[in-house]
Amino acid sequence: MGLFDRHAALIERYSAAREAGMDPLRVRLERVLSPTEAIVNGQRTLMVGTNNYLGLTFDESCVEAAVDALRAEGTGTTGSRTANGSYDQHESLERELADFYGMDHCMVFSTGFQANLGTIATLVGEGDYLIIDADSHASIYDACKMTAATVIRFRHNDAADLEKRLRRLSGATGNKLVVVEGIYSMLGDKAPLKAICDVTKRHGAYLLVDEAHSLGVLGGGGRGMVEEAGILDQVDFVVGTFSKTLGAVGGFCVSNHPEFENLRLLTRPYMFTASLPPSIIASVRQALHVVRTRPELRTRLWHNVETLYDGLEAAGFRLGPDRSPVVAVHMPDLETTTGVWKALLDAGIYVNLAGAFATPNGVSLLRCSVCAAHDSEQLERVIETLTGIAASIGLLPRPVMAAAG
Amino acid sequence: MNDGLALGQGEAFAEIVKLLEPFRKGDAPITLDTDITRDLNIDSLAVMDMIMELEDKFDVSIPLNVVAETKTVRELADAVGQLRTGA
Numbered sequence: 001m002g003l004f005d006r007h008a009a010l011i012e013r014y015s016a017a018r019e020a021g022m023d024p025l026r027v028r029l030e031r032v033l034s035p036t037e038a039i040v041n042g043q044r045t046l047m048v049g050t051n052n053y054l055g056l057t058f059d060e061s062c063v064e065a066a067v068d069a070l071r072a073e074g075t076g077t078t079g080s081r082t083a084n085g086s087y088d089q090h091e092s093l094e095r096e097l098a099d100f101y102g103m104d105h106c107m108v109f110s111t112g113f114q115a116n117l118g119t120i121a122t123l124v125g126e127g128d129y130l131i132i133d134a135d136s137h138a139s140i141y142d143a144c145k146m147t148a149a150t151v152i153r154f155r156h157n158d159a160a161d162l163e164k165r166l167r168r169l170s171g172a173t174g175n176k177l178v179v180v181e182g183i184y185s186m187l188g189d190k191a192p193l194k195a196i197c198d199v200t201k202r203h204g205a206y207l208l209v210d211e212a213h214s215l216g217v218l219g220g221g222g223r224g225m226v227e228e229a230g231i232l233d234q235v236d237f238v239v240g241t242f243s244k245t246l247g248a249v250g251g252f253c254v255s256n257h258p259e260f261e262n263l264r265l266l267t268r269p270y271m272f273t274a275s276l277p278p279s280i281i282a283s284v285r286q287a288l289h290v291v292r293t294r295p296e297l298r299t300r301l302w303h304n305v306e307t308l309y310d311g312l313e314a315a316g317f318r319l320g321p322d323r324s325p326v327v328a329v330h331m332p333d334l335e336t337t338t339g340v341w342k343a344l345l346d347a348g349i350y351v352n353l354a355g356a357f358a359t360p361n362g363v364s365l366l367r368c369s370v371c372a373a374h375d376s377e378q379l380e381r382v383i384e385t386l387t388g389i390a391a392s393i394g395l396l397p398r399p400v401m402a403a404a405g
Numbered sequence: 406m407n408d409g410l411a412l413g414q415g416e417a418f419a420e421i422v423k424l425l426e427p428f429r430k431g432d433a434p435i436t437l438d439t440d441i442t443r444d445l446n447i448d449s450l451a452v453m454d455m456i457m458e459l460e461d462k463f464d465v466s467i468p469l470n471v472v473a474e475t476k477t478v479r480e481l482a483d484a485v486g487q488l489r490t491g492a
Contacts, residue, residue: 151469
């Protein structure tokens with residue numbers, strides 16, 4: 001048996017997508033021009049699949065902070081904080097994030113993936129229970145593989161279903177950790193976090209919320225779904241990433257748990273990875289400052305969300321259930337999705353192609369992400385172009401399709 | 406068909422067969438020896454969804470870890486049966 005034989009089904013589907021004439025896993029951004037534009041296939045292309053929600057990758061103050069740190073402290077840390085020491089900036093960023101959430105503790109990780117993997121797999125172990133939303137991100141599923149805790153899955157965004165499963169565990173003595181996300185990355189739907197928090201607390205479980213796609217996006221102060229749902233004083237752990245709204249790379253976990261700092265002794269994805277370079281830390285600190293001091297960017301983002309979501313909905317597309325900066329357009333099958341995705345790219349618009357293995361129930365999606373830096377003209381162009389392509393292959397016009405998986 | 410299965414396992418077997426029916430390859434019937442991932446057109450996500458259905462049908466907690474440890478319908482039916490009786 002060959003090394004990759006067990007993955008034959010997935011590899012075959014990938015080959016089929018490639019036959020559309022463009023490899024969706026190897027889109028090359030020949031030159032990035034701004035938060036919203038890049039050169040792809042020699043063509044000026046509108047970027048609508050970046051997760052760059054506030055457009056901060058080119059924010060002058062963030063770039064300046066990174067450049068200054070690069071000159072002052074060099075290109076990298078060349079080691080882990082555990083073995084090689086923390087830079088002053090790592091600790092400053094941790095203090096600033098803890099302060100942002102009004103929490104006592106913060107740990108910074110080198111990626112958001114590692115933040116989920118490390119904290120979740122360390123917080124629960126043998127004899128404990130890890131209860132996750134069925135549509136959880138791959139980093140959460142991999143944490144399930146790393147922990148010796150018993151893993152139970154509940155139906156997506158369904159607080160009553162979570163309650164049913166917690167009730168079945170009511171006689172169990174181990175710790176229970178419930179893990180959900182603020183905004184789900186593929187369909188852009190928001191968690192009913194207040195209800196989930198109530199159920200979790202009623203059953204004496206801990207709650208961890210991953211705000212990867214909601215930091216800087218939701219809540220009056222940009223703290224995410226935990227702020228919008230009003231549960232900042234009840235959530236036990238908030239995990240987030242620096243690679244979306246904050247425009248760089250890295251991740252974090254904040255908490256009020258009095259023994260939180262023990263994680264630094266125990267969490268291997270933290271202990272055995274090089275820490276983030278000074279330039280990254282500096283731009284993230286500045287980006288966090290921008291999130292805190294420029295709420296108008298969030299206003300602009302939501303205005304753009306409305307333009308794109310409402311425009312596509314009016315055109316007859318079936319979208320994800322909630323208005324959010326992730327606007328997911330349902331397509332009937334992977335082949336059609338690939339064709340439309342390629343036609344959009346040929347027309348100078350880049351969105352994400354999402355299909356089986358990355359999406360809930362394997363649905364096929366064109367996933368758009370909205371940026372505060374998009375202008376109305378750009379978003380109107382997306383609506384017009386996508387509508388034209390869909391109409392040309394008979395996907396539109398038709399009445400809004402009935403909800404189906 | 407239920408040879409060698411205790412009452413609990415037999416019921417679990419019947420339910421598993423029902424839930425796996427949509428994933429059959431061709432006409433081959435689902436038996437105790439059916440290898441869930443090899444003999445059926447089913448991916449890991451659908452297997453996890455089936456586990457949730459079984460949890461609700463029998464009002465038990467079935468750890469996801471069970472999925473990794475069971476290959477055949479018999480092994481899954483045994484595991485569910487044991488969870489039901491608290492063995």
